[in-house]
Amino acid sequence: MSGLVFNKTLKKLTWGAEHYKAITGGFGLGPLPDGDYEVKTRNVVAGSHLASGFENTLTGNKWFIPIVPTFPESRNGFGIHPDGNVPGTKGCIGLQSSDAGSFWRRWLNTTLSARPTQITVRS
Amino acid sequence: MKNSLITLIALLLLGCGSKDLQVKDALISILNESTDKQEQYKACILLAELPADDELIDMIDGDNDQPNFCKTFLLAKYLGSQEAIDQFISAFPSNNQLFTLFEKHSETGYIFGILPPAVKLLSEFARDDDQALDKLMGILTTADGAHGESITEVVADIYMRMPSRVELSFKRVKPSESDILLIKKISEHKRNL
Numbered sequence: 001m002s003g004l005v006f007n008k009t010l011k012k013l014t015w016g017a018e019h020y021k022a023i024t025g026g027f028g029l030g031p032l033p034d035g036d037y038e039v040k041t042r043n044v045v046a047g048s049h050l051a052s053g054f055e056n057t058l059t060g061n062k063w064f065i066p067i068v069p070t071f072p073e074s075r076n077g078f079g080i081h082p083d084g085n086v087p088g089t090k091g092c093i094g095l096q097s098s099d100a101g102s103f104w105r106r107w108l109n110t111t112l113s114a115r116p117t118q119i120t121v122r123s
Numbered sequence: 124m125k126n127s128l129i130t131l132i133a134l135l136l137l138g139c140g141s142k143d144l145q146v147k148d149a150l151i152s153i154l155n156e157s158t159d160k161q162e163q164y165k166a167c168i169l170l171a172e173l174p175a176d177d178e179l180i181d182m183i184d185g186d187n188d189q190p191n192f193c194k195t196f197l198l199a200k201y202l203g204s205q206e207a208i209d210q211f212i213s214a215f216p217s218n219n220q221l222f223t224l225f226e227k228h229s230e231t232g233y234i235f236g237i238l239p240p241a242v243k244l245l246s247e248f249a250r251d252d253d254q255a256l257d258k259l260m261g262i263l264t265t266a267d268g269a270h271g272e273s274i275t276e277v278v279a280d281i282y283m284r285m286p287s288r289v290e291l292s293f294k295r296v297k298p299s300e301s302d303i304l305l306i307k308k309i310s311e312h313k314r315n316l
């Protein structure tokens with residue numbers, strides 16, 4: 001099982017050998033703070049009831065993978081999701097449409113025990 | 124305690140009518156007696172999903188030991204009366220308590236979605252109640268990450284339908300300029316869909 005790495009400067013989320021275009025921030029309290037996070041693989045929220053900000057505009061899929069800081073942090077509500085509606089997030093990692101599709105397909109094709117449980121965020 | 128909660132959920136899913144009273148009793152017991160705040164929170168939001176009847180309403184309304192906000196949430200959900208709605212809005216947490224509500228909701232695994240059910244109920248009331256709309260607008264300053272993104276979209280949806288009403292709320296609550304801009308951009312995006 002490999003972890004995830006998100007490079008805010010390069011706007012790139014890496015899972016093993018694959019890279020996915022992603023951004024964070026632009027609104028609210030700004031981008032996701034640097035550090036290590038736990039990926040809550042058992043608490044994923046998906047479905048049409050989610051807001052359009054969580055929608056992959058190419059496929060119509062809406063999903064949210066929660067991540068929790070493993071360091072003291074006064075912010076919460078972070079996660080990984082497609083960067084739907086207006087570009088930018090309030091601190092989540094927003095995957096760009098085409099890459100959101102390939103990331104989600106890979107996620108679904110990976111068994112629960114093999115999904116990444118850690119993500120490192122760096123500038 | 125966690126096992127008992129799982130059993131209760133299984134009974135709810137099976138629609139086991141004859142067990143209704145036991146389910147209600149057990150959830151209320153967890154709500155009142157558990158020392159585990161997360162179990163109390165789960166019991167509260169599961170109770171909100173039960174079909175309301177006089178007996179359940181009496182159990183909630185007559186019990187003064189329950190956490191106050193949960194009680195006002197449940198009564199607003201069950202009764203839908205203006206009095207119950209006003210009490211719920213007025214008891215709605217702010218600042219640190221609100222942060223704790225979001226934190227508890229994420230720690231319990233985002234049951235019923237990204238937003239806590241109490242925030243979803245407030246969002247419903249905000250569609251035609253100015254007090255609820257102002258409260259929701261006020262939450263924008265505290266709500267972060269996916270919580271903030273979801274609430275912004277609720278307000279943007281109301282803005283798309285009733286812009287002048289939301290503009291008046293902007294004047295009363297004074298959210299940040301960037302939040303106002305985002306609400307308007309998302310509203311425009313939704314209008315163009």
